[in-house]
Amino acid sequence: MSCEQARLTIGADPEGSAPELERHLQECESCRQFRAEMRTLEAHIRRALERPPESARTARFTWRPLALAASVLLAMVAVLAVWVLRPSDTLAREVVAHVQEEPESWLARQNVDAQSIDEALRGAGVKLDITSDRISYAQSCWFRDHYVPHLVVQTAQGPATVLILRNQHVRTRRSFHEGGMSGVIVPAPQGSIAVLTRGGADTAAVAAQMQQDVRWLPDAS
Amino acid sequence: MRPDLLRFAHWLARDRALAEDIVQESLLRAWRSRDTLKDQGAARAWLLTIVRREHARLYERKRLELVSLDEALESQTAAKMADPDGDLFTLRNAIMRLPIEYREPLLLQVLGGFSTEEIARELALSTTAVLTRLFRARNKLRTFCGMAPAPDVVASEAAP
Secondary structure, X not given: OOXXXXXXXXXXXXXXXXXXXXXXXXXXXXXXXXXXXXXXXXXXXXXXXOXXXXXXXXXXXXXXXXXXXXXXXXXXXXXXXXXXXXXXXXHHHHHHHHHHOOOHHHHOOOOOOHHHHHHHHOXXXXXXXXXXXXXXXXXXXXXXXXXEEEEEEEEXXXXXXXXXXXXXXXXXXXXXXXXXXEEEEEEEOOEEEEEEEOOOOOXXXXXXXXXXXXXXXXXXX | OHHHHHHHHHHHHOOHHHHHHHHHHHHHHHHHOXXXXXXXXXXXXHHHHHHHHHHHHHHHHHOOOOOOHHHHHHHOOXXXXXXXXXXXXXHHHHHHOOOHHHHHHHHHHHOOOOOHHXXXXXXXXXXXXXXXXXXXHHHHXXXXXXXXXXXXXXXXXXXX
C-alpha cells in the first residue's frame, strides 16, 4: 500500500484498521501522524454533529435554572405588569446572550458577498435593500424557534450587530445595556430589529437605517 | 428515532422547516411501504435512506441553493481556533457549508453508520468515488481544526 492509498483510506474512515493499512502504518511515521490527526478531527466532527445545526446554541440559556427562578418571581408580579414588561426585557437579554455566543462575528472585517447575505436572509421572510459593502458578517441563526438573520454592519464608529427578528414583536423602542453591550430593539412591521454595539457605533442610526432597508415578505412561514 | 431522523435531515437540508417537512413525508412513505422492511433491526438505516431520498427529491424539485465551502474556508481566521467552543461552532458551520456531494456521504457514514459499500449503493457511486468524497470532505474540514489540508488524492470518481 502506498502512502497515497493509506491516506485515502484513513481520510475516508479514520477509525478503520484494515490489515494492509496497519502494515503500512508500522513502517510509515508520517501516515501514522496523519491518522492521529484524522482521528482527532473525527472526534470533533462527531461532537459537532451530535446536535442539529444552530439550535443548540440558543438552548443553553433558554432553559437555565435562572430563567426558571425568574419565571417564579414574575408570577408574583401583577398580570398586567408581566405582560407589559417581561417579553421585551427577556428579548433583550436573549439577544445579548446570542451575540455573546458568536464573538467571532465582531472580528470579521472583510465584506461578505451578496450570496452569503441571501443565505443568511433565507427562511427569515425578509429582504434587504442594501449593498454588501458594509456587511462583514452574515449568518442565519436559530433564535426563539426561528431562523433569524444575524448581520454585522461596519460603520464609521465601529461594528454594529443587527438581528432581524421576525415574529418577535415589541410595542415600543427599548434601549438596553447588558453584558458589555449597548443596543436598541425597535418595532418593525412584522417583528422587530435589534442593533447592538460593544463600542461607539450609533445603534439608533443603524436601527433607523435598517427599518428603511428591511422589506418584510408577507407570505413567509 | 424521530429526533435522529430530524437531525439527519436538518444537517442535509440545513433548514429546520425543510427538515421537518422531509421527515414528515419520509415517515408517510415509510408507513406506506412498511411491508418492504423485512428486518426490524434494520429499521433505522431503512428510515435514514428514505429521508436521504426524500431530501434528494426535494432538492431536485426545488433546486435548493448550495453553499460553496471554499469561500468559507478562506474567510476563517486562526483567532477562531483559540476557543474550544469557537472551534466547534466553526466546524459546525464548515460542515453546513460542505457541498452536498461531500456532506451527504459524510452524514451517512457518521450519523447513519453506513459502510463505504452501503453508501456507494445508496448514492449509486463506485466505492472508490465514495472513498474519495469522504477523504475530501474531511480534508476540507481539517483547516477548521487548525490542521493543514493534506495533498488531494488522485483516485478517480466514476459511477459504477
